[in-house]
Amino acid sequence: MPQSDVVIIGGGAIGLSSAYYLNRAGYSVTILDDQTPDQVGSCSWGNAGMVCPSHFVPLAAPGVVKQGLKWLMDPESPFSIELSLSFEMIQWLWQFRKAANPTHVKNSANTLRELGMFSRSLFIELDQTLNFGFTQDGILMLCSEEETLSHELSVSKMARDMGLDAIDLDPEGVAKTETGMATDLAGGVYYPLDCHVNPVTFLSAMKNHLKEQGVSIHHGTYVTGIDGEKNRITMVHTENESWKGDHFVLAAGAFSSKLIHSLGLKMPLMAGKGYSVTMDLPTQKPAIPAILVEARIASTPMGSTWRFGGTMTVTQRSKEINQRKLHAMLRAVSNYYPEYEYDWTTSLEPWVGLRPLSADGMPYIGPFEKYPNLIAATGHAMVGVSLATGTGHLVTDIVSKRRPAMDLSNLRPDRF
Numbered sequence: 001m002p003q004s005d006v007v008i009i010g011g012g013a014i015g016l017s018s019a020y021y022l023n024r025a026g027y028s029v030t031i032l033d034d035q036t037p038d039q040v041g042s043c044s045w046g047n048a049g050m051v052c053p054s055h056f057v058p059l060a061a062p063g064v065v066k067q068g069l070k071w072l073m074d075p076e077s078p079f080s081i082e083l084s085l086s087f088e089m090i091q092w093l094w095q096f097r098k099a100a101n102p103t104h105v106k107n108s109a110n111t112l113r114e115l116g117m118f119s120r121s122l123f124i125e126l127d128q129t130l131n132f133g134f135t136q137d138g139i140l141m142l143c144s145e146e147e148t149l150s151h152e153l154s155v156s157k158m159a160r161d162m163g164l165d166a167i168d169l170d171p172e173g174v175a176k177t178e179t180g181m182a183t184d185l186a187g188g189v190y191y192p193l194d195c196h197v198n199p200v201t202f203l204s205a206m207k208n209h210l211k212e213q214g215v216s217i218h219h220g221t222y223v224t225g226i227d228g229e230k231n232r233i234t235m236v237h238t239e240n241e242s243w244k245g246d247h248f249v250l251a252a253g254a255f256s257s258k259l260i261h262s263l264g265l266k267m268p269l270m271a272g273k274g275y276s277v278t279m280d281l282p283t284q285k286p287a288i289p290a291i292l293v294e295a296r297i298a299s300t301p302m303g304s305t306w307r308f309g310g311t312m313t314v315t316q317r318s319k320e321i322n323q324r325k326l327h328a329m330l331r332a333v334s335n336y337y338p339e340y341e342y343d344w345t346t347s348l349e350p351w352v353g354l355r356p357l358s359a360d361g362m363p364y365i366g367p368f369e370k371y372p373n374l375i376a377a378t379g380h381a382m383v384g385v386s387l388a389t390g391t392g393h394l395v396t397d398i399v400s401k402r403r404p405a406m407d408l409s410n411l412r413p414d415r416f
């Protein structure tokens with residue numbers, strides 16, 4: 001039976017980053033992933049590539065539930081729920097609603113900021129050897145309405161209070177910062193420490209390096225079950241084989257919780273479906289990546305291309321595309337960049353990704369109490385690329401029994 005020190009389930013940004021730091025610490029590592037080698041079906045492939053310590057407010061925050069309920073009435077809004085009467089979904093929605101309060105934001109913001117800054121510094125270091133084009137241009141939050149601008153200004157104040165650079169901008173300030181395209185806005189905020197990367201370039205640089213280092217990566221390999229004995233995980237099963245290991249890392253994205261039900265472990269997780277569309281050689285493109293706040297769109301110029309990512313549909317794992325929402329997203333871009341034309345994107349093939357959504361908007365990183373050799377590394381929602389390197393480093397700290405680089409108590413997978 002094949003065996004390695006660590007078996008990682010899932011070869012997305014989180015699985016690959018975990019493999020990188022584990023391999024660097026001297027462990028033999030196997031990655032089992034059910035996707036094709038190009039990884040297009042994972043959530044890590046077609047996302048907006050933002051690496052943003054400025055995203056320190058967890059998804060479960062005050063106002064989110066009220067706004068979500070309003071959006072549920074609008075078929076063109078960026079949010080929806082594919083409601084199923086499963087116990088799993090109802091429980092997740094209840095737990096999310098409970099977590100969306102000011103105390104939770106206060107307790108979580110510093111953890112997200114710290115993990116975000118830690119990951120950013122690891123990305124910079126990694127890019128020096130792997131050359132995946134990590135770009136440190138900052139990110140703009142662009143607001144077309146005064147009300148949302150005033151909310152963003154309160155977040156930017158919070159950022160400054162936490163020691164993060166954040167520059168408030170009036171419309172002229174936005175125009176001076178965004179030099180690639182004209183903007184038509186109430187204002188915005190510039191976060192100069194934020195960065196971006198082409199996720200496909202990042203994934204393939206990581207994968208090439210890992211292969212050179214002897215990490216064994218198996219694609220088209222679906223993990224069907226995990227065996228636990230007393231308080232240890234002993235092996236995982238795939239359709240054709242079983243794999244032994246001393247440690248196992250659960251990095252299967254939105255599918256992670258499904259894999260551990262049979263072990264009696266609970267880690268509430270839903271999928272947050274989102275779409276992206278990429279223009280290869282747009283007539284024009286912005287200079288700086290931006291979040292188009294009211295429309296909840298991430299806009300990223302990546303080399304010669306320009307990508308939009310957006311919509312959030314809470315689902316149990318369906319990848320069906322809602323054309324109405326997709327096209328509402330493509331139209332909404334012109335509210336921010338008036339030179340953009342909807343017909344630049346109407347005929348382009350959309351990509352669909354399932355974000356792993358924890359029930360309180362915080363990642364799950366750490367060992368399970370019942371099985372300490374099973375380590376969760378998932379639930380990163382909208383910031384799984386952003387937090388990938390820091391997560392991989394923390395997983396390695398745990399496996400090697402080093403003191404973790406930061407406090408993990410908010411991230412325990414058993415917290416529900």
Ligand SMILES: Cc1cc2nc3c(=O)[nH]c(=O)nc-3n(C[C@H](O)[C@H](O)[C@H](O)COP(=O)(O)OP(=O)(O)OC[C@H]3O[C@@H](n4cnc5c(N)ncnc54)[C@H](O)[C@@H]3O)c2cc1C
Binds near residue numbers: 010045222256381
């Ligand atoms: C439109 C959109 C835009 C986004 N933009 C950003 C952004 O700008 N910045 C950012 O930080 N994040 C962004 N995200 C979120 C980010 O993409 C995710 O958080 C991240 O990719 C999650 O990585 P992962 O490794 O946990 O999961 P995945 O990338 O999904 O990897 C998990 C892998 O495990 C495999 N797997 C699952 N079950 C099994 C099994 N049983 N056996 C074997 N393999 C299995 C999956 O197929 C997959 O390959 C965006 C997401 C979307 C949808």
